[in-house]
Amino acid sequence: MAITEERPEILELESGDTSFSTGAFARPTNASGWRAWFFTVDHKKIGIMYGAVAMFWFLWGGIEALLIRAQLFTPNGTVLTAEQYNQIFTMHGTTMVFLVIMPLAAAFANYIVPLQIGARDVAFPRMNALGLWLFVFGGIFLNLSWFLGGGPDGGWFAYAPNTGVTFSPGAGMDFYALGLQIAGIASLVGAINLIVTVLNMRAPGMTMLRMPVFTWMILVVQFLLLFALPVITVALILLSFDRTFDANFFNVAMGADPLLWQHLFWIFGHPEVYILILPSFGIVSETLPVFSRKPLFGYSVIVISGAAIGFMGWGVWAHHMFVSGLGPVGVAAFSATTMFIAVPTGVKILNWIATMWGGNLRFTVPMMFSISLVSMFTIGGLSGVMHSVAPADTQQTDTYFIVAHFHYVLFGGALMGLFAGMYYWWPKAFGYRLSESLGKWHFWILLVGFNMTFGPMHIVGLQGMARRHSRYGPEDGFDFWNAVVSIGAFVILIGMIVFAVNIVRSWLGYKAGTVPQEPADPWDARTLEWAIPSPTPEHNFDYVPVVTDIDDFWHKKYQPDENGKLRKVADGNEIAQKGDQHPHLPSPSYWPIVLAAGLPLIALGLIYNLWVSGIGLVLLLGAMFGWSLEPATDPNAGHDDHGDDHGPDANTPDGDEGGDAEVAEEAPVG
Amino acid sequence: MADIDEIDTSNLAYGRTEWDDHHHLPTNTGLTNEKVTMWAFLGSDCLLFGALISTYLLLRNRVGPATSGPTAADLFxxxxxxxxxxxxxxxxxxMVLAVTSIQRAEMDRCxxxxxxxxxxxxxxxxGQVYEFTSFYREGLGFTTNISSSAFYTLTGFHGVHVSLGIVMLVTMWVLVSGGQIGPERAETIEIIGLYWHFVDIVWIVIFAVVYLIP
Structure with missing residues (x-):
C-alpha cells in the first residue's frame, strides 16, 4: 500500500437522503446480463461501451471508404452513381469524425481519467450515461437516413446554401443537422461532466501540474468542446430552421451570405481538429515515457503547449476559407496564426523525441503505434504548414493533397494514438493483454496500407485531382496512383481484420486460460490507474491515493540511491491496492437511456410529423421528472450484496493497517 | 492548488458527488460540483448567444432581389x-433577495x-409574446425576410431561456413550500440564481445591440 501508507483512510461515500427517495419505478439492479450494461452509471462500463460502439461505426465508415476507393479504382468507375457517391463520402467523413474518433477519445476519457486522478467515478454518473446513450441514438438516427430516402449529400462540412432544400431536396441533410445536434448534446454533457471531475475530484496532493498528461489533454479537449459545440449548434439550428420552417438564413434571394455558414462551421470546425488529435497526444505522452523508461521530457512544456494549442486553435479557422474571398488582410492574418500554431505542436514532437532519446526502449505494440503517431503526424503536420501559405493553399484547395493532409493527421495521428491506447490499457480494462505478435502484424499491415493509401494522394493532389468527384477520365493520368491508393485501402482492411482476430483470439485464450491474467502493473507504468488491480475493480480505489509527485506511482517504485542512481525499491504489483473493499456506489438508473431515447423521436417528428415530436417530448419530460425524483444512490442498494460486515459503514481503516505497515517497510516513501 | 500538507484529509469522501448532495465535502476548487457545472454551462451558453447575436448583426440589413416587408428594426x-x-x-x-433570505433561513421571505x-x-x-404578435400583425412573419428570421430566432432563444428559468423558479417554490429544500440546500437556489442573472445579462446585451444601436 505504498500509495497510501501515510493516510490509509477509507474512501467512503455518503448514501443518498432517504427522505427524498420517490423514484417512480423500482431501480434496476446491476447484477449481470444486458441490464448491467444498459442501465449502468459506472464510468468504466460506459467507457467500454463508447469504445465498442465507436468501433462498430469504424467498421461502417470503413466500408464507406472502401466503396469510395472501389469507385475510384479505375477511371470512369461504375460502382456508384454520382448521387450515391456524394452520400457515401459525406457519411464517411461525418461518421469517422463524429461517430469514431470523438467517441473513441470519449471512451478513454471516461475510463482512464477518473482512474488517473484517483476518483471513484465521474462527478455526475447518470449524466455520463446520458452522454453515452445520446451518442448511440444520435449515430443510429444519422444512419437511419440510408433507409429513409438516402444519406446526407453535402459533405461533412455541409456548406449552406448548397445544403438547403433547393439544392439538397431529400431528407438526408435533415438527418445530418438533427443527428449532429443530438451527438453534440452528448458531447456537451460529457464535456461538462469531465471538466467538473478533473477540476474538483483529484486525489489529495494532485495539483494541476502533477496531473498525468493524458488527463491534461482531455481537460483541454473538454474546454474546446464546451466552447466549440454551441457554435455548431447555432449553425445547425439555422440550417434546420431554413429547411424545416422556411427561414431565410441561407436564402440568397433574400440577401443571405454563404460565408455565414462557413464561418460558423469552421469556428467550430477548427477547434474540432484539436478535439480529435489532443486525446491521442495525451495517450502517447503516457506510453512513450513508460516504454522508454524515462520521465516525459519537459512535462510542463508539453502541458503548456497543449493548452496553447487549445487557445490558439480559436484563431485559425479561416484558413479553411482562403479561396472564399476573405480579402488580403484576413488571409494574411489567418496565414500568420496558422504558422504560429505549428510551434506548440512542433514543441510536443521534439519533447516526445527527447523522451525516447537515450531511453531504454521496449518495442511493444503500444510503443510502435506511439512512434508511428509521432512520425506520421509530423508528415501531416508539415503538409498542414504548407497550407498556411495562402497562395500554395489556393492551388491545393479541394484537391487530394488536402485529403492526404488530413488523413495523415487524423489516421496517422489520432487513430494511431488511439490504437496505442487500446493496446496499452487493454489489460487494465479486461485483465489480459492483446497478443503482441498479432498486434505487430496489425501494426505493420496498417502502417504499410496507410501509407499506400494516403501517400500517393499527395502526388495526384498536386497533379490537380479534385476531391469529391465521383469520376476521373482516363486521359487525366491519375489511374496508376488511384489503383495504388485503392489497393492500400484494402490493405488497411486486412490490418483491421487482424486486429479483430487479435481481440477474439486473446479473449478466447483468456477464457481458456492460455492467455494469462495480468497483474496490476504489467508495463511497469507511471500513473495511478496502474496502482489498482487489473481488471479495474468496480469501485476503482480501496483508499484515496495520496499524491506527492508527477508520475507518483513510479516514484513509489523507483528512488534515487546515495549515488543518485535510480533504484527499484518496490514492485508495482505488490504495492498496488488489493481491490478488496466494498464501498457504496452510485446505483444504476433507467432514466439516462429513457431520456436519451426522447431526442431522436423529437428529431424524427421534425422531419416527418410533429405528433411524433410530441411523443418524444413526453418521454423526455417524463424521464427528466423521474430522474430528478430519484436519488443518485439507492439507499437500499449495496448492503445486501456484500453482507453487513462489508457494508460501507462497517469499513474501517483498521482492516488493512497491517498490510500497509508491511509494505511501508519495503517502500519507505516520504 | 494547496499543497498536500494543507489539505484536510479528515473527511476523505473526496469530491462531493451527485449521490451525496446534502453534505458539503471538500473539492479541489472549493466550489461544489453543481456550481462548477453551472458555470461551465453558462460559459458554453455565452458562445451560443454570441453566435446568434453575430448572425443577427450580419443579417439585419441584408437585402436581396426577393426582399420585401419591413425589417425588425423598423418596428421596434x-x-x-x-x-x-x-x-x-x-x-x-x-432573485438576490431570494438567495439571501434562504441563506438566512427565512423561508417565507424566500x-x-x-x-x-x-x-x-x-x-x-x-411582453415578448405581445411584441411578437404585434410585429406579426404589422407584416413581419418569421419567413418574411432575412432580418425577421434572425430577429425571431435570437429573441426566441432568449425567451426560451427565460421560460426555463421560470419553470425552475416555480419548481423551487414548490419544493421550498413542501419542505424538501431547507436552508441547508440554499446553494440550489443560488445556482438557479446564477442562471437567472446570466439570462438577464444576455438580455442587456441583446437590448443594447439589437434594439438601441441603429
Missing part, C-alpha cells in the same frame, strides 16, 4: 421594450421572492 417600440427590460432587470434584484422573480420573468415573457 423602444419605450415598450425598455419597460419590459426594466422588469426583467428588477427580477435579478428579487418563497415570496422566488414567486416575485418568477412573476417578473413571466411579465417579461408576456
Amino acid at each position: 417600440d423602444i419605450p415598450f421594450t425598455s419597460v419590459s427590460s426594466f422588469v426583467l432587470l428588477m427580477s435579478s434584484l428579487t 418563497k415570496l421572492w422566488l414567486l416575485t422573480t418568477a412573476a417578473l420573468g413571466s411579465i417579461f415573457i408576456a
Whole structure:
C-alpha cells in the first residue's frame, strides 16, 4: 500500500437522503446480463461501451471508404452513381469524425481519467450515461437516413446554401443537422461532466501540474468542446430552421451570405481538429515515457503547449476559407496564426523525441503505434504548414493533397494514438493483454496500407485531382496512383481484420486460460490507474491515493540511491491496492437511456410529423421528472450484496493497517 | 492548488458527488460540483448567444432581389421594450433577495421572492409574446425576410431561456413550500440564481445591440 501508507483512510461515500427517495419505478439492479450494461452509471462500463460502439461505426465508415476507393479504382468507375457517391463520402467523413474518433477519445476519457486522478467515478454518473446513450441514438438516427430516402449529400462540412432544400431536396441533410445536434448534446454533457471531475475530484496532493498528461489533454479537449459545440449548434439550428420552417438564413434571394455558414462551421470546425488529435497526444505522452523508461521530457512544456494549442486553435479557422474571398488582410492574418500554431505542436514532437532519446526502449505494440503517431503526424503536420501559405493553399484547395493532409493527421495521428491506447490499457480494462505478435502484424499491415493509401494522394493532389468527384477520365493520368491508393485501402482492411482476430483470439485464450491474467502493473507504468488491480475493480480505489509527485506511482517504485542512481525499491504489483473493499456506489438508473431515447423521436417528428415530436417530448419530460425524483444512490442498494460486515459503514481503516505497515517497510516513501 | 500538507484529509469522501448532495465535502476548487457545472454551462451558453447575436448583426440589413416587408428594426417600440427590460432587470434584484433570505433561513421571505422573480420573468415573457404578435400583425412573419428570421430566432432563444428559468423558479417554490429544500440546500437556489442573472445579462446585451444601436 505504498500509495497510501501515510493516510490509509477509507474512501467512503455518503448514501443518498432517504427522505427524498420517490423514484417512480423500482431501480434496476446491476447484477449481470444486458441490464448491467444498459442501465449502468459506472464510468468504466460506459467507457467500454463508447469504445465498442465507436468501433462498430469504424467498421461502417470503413466500408464507406472502401466503396469510395472501389469507385475510384479505375477511371470512369461504375460502382456508384454520382448521387450515391456524394452520400457515401459525406457519411464517411461525418461518421469517422463524429461517430469514431470523438467517441473513441470519449471512451478513454471516461475510463482512464477518473482512474488517473484517483476518483471513484465521474462527478455526475447518470449524466455520463446520458452522454453515452445520446451518442448511440444520435449515430443510429444519422444512419437511419440510408433507409429513409438516402444519406446526407453535402459533405461533412455541409456548406449552406448548397445544403438547403433547393439544392439538397431529400431528407438526408435533415438527418445530418438533427443527428449532429443530438451527438453534440452528448458531447456537451460529457464535456461538462469531465471538466467538473478533473477540476474538483483529484486525489489529495494532485495539483494541476502533477496531473498525468493524458488527463491534461482531455481537460483541454473538454474546454474546446464546451466552447466549440454551441457554435455548431447555432449553425445547425439555422440550417434546420431554413429547411424545416422556411427561414431565410441561407436564402440568397433574400440577401443571405454563404460565408455565414462557413464561418460558423469552421469556428467550430477548427477547434474540432484539436478535439480529435489532443486525446491521442495525451495517450502517447503516457506510453512513450513508460516504454522508454524515462520521465516525459519537459512535462510542463508539453502541458503548456497543449493548452496553447487549445487557445490558439480559436484563431485559425479561416484558413479553411482562403479561396472564399476573405480579402488580403484576413488571409494574411489567418496565414500568420496558422504558422504560429505549428510551434506548440512542433514543441510536443521534439519533447516526445527527447523522451525516447537515450531511453531504454521496449518495442511493444503500444510503443510502435506511439512512434508511428509521432512520425506520421509530423508528415501531416508539415503538409498542414504548407497550407498556411495562402497562395500554395489556393492551388491545393479541394484537391487530394488536402485529403492526404488530413488523413495523415487524423489516421496517422489520432487513430494511431488511439490504437496505442487500446493496446496499452487493454489489460487494465479486461485483465489480459492483446497478443503482441498479432498486434505487430496489425501494426505493420496498417502502417504499410496507410501509407499506400494516403501517400500517393499527395502526388495526384498536386497533379490537380479534385476531391469529391465521383469520376476521373482516363486521359487525366491519375489511374496508376488511384489503383495504388485503392489497393492500400484494402490493405488497411486486412490490418483491421487482424486486429479483430487479435481481440477474439486473446479473449478466447483468456477464457481458456492460455492467455494469462495480468497483474496490476504489467508495463511497469507511471500513473495511478496502474496502482489498482487489473481488471479495474468496480469501485476503482480501496483508499484515496495520496499524491506527492508527477508520475507518483513510479516514484513509489523507483528512488534515487546515495549515488543518485535510480533504484527499484518496490514492485508495482505488490504495492498496488488489493481491490478488496466494498464501498457504496452510485446505483444504476433507467432514466439516462429513457431520456436519451426522447431526442431522436423529437428529431424524427421534425422531419416527418410533429405528433411524433410530441411523443418524444413526453418521454423526455417524463424521464427528466423521474430522474430528478430519484436519488443518485439507492439507499437500499449495496448492503445486501456484500453482507453487513462489508457494508460501507462497517469499513474501517483498521482492516488493512497491517498490510500497509508491511509494505511501508519495503517502500519507505516520504 | 494547496499543497498536500494543507489539505484536510479528515473527511476523505473526496469530491462531493451527485449521490451525496446534502453534505458539503471538500473539492479541489472549493466550489461544489453543481456550481462548477453551472458555470461551465453558462460559459458554453455565452458562445451560443454570441453566435446568434453575430448572425443577427450580419443579417439585419441584408437585402436581396426577393426582399420585401419591413425589417425588425423598423418596428421596434423602444419605450415598450425598455419597460419590459426594466422588469426583467428588477427580477435579478428579487432573485438576490431570494438567495439571501434562504441563506438566512427565512423561508417565507424566500418563497415570496422566488414567486416575485418568477412573476417578473413571466411579465417579461408576456411582453415578448405581445411584441411578437404585434410585429406579426404589422407584416413581419418569421419567413418574411432575412432580418425577421434572425430577429425571431435570437429573441426566441432568449425567451426560451427565460421560460426555463421560470419553470425552475416555480419548481423551487414548490419544493421550498413542501419542505424538501431547507436552508441547508440554499446553494440550489443560488445556482438557479446564477442562471437567472446570466439570462438577464444576455438580455442587456441583446437590448443594447439589437434594439438601441441603429
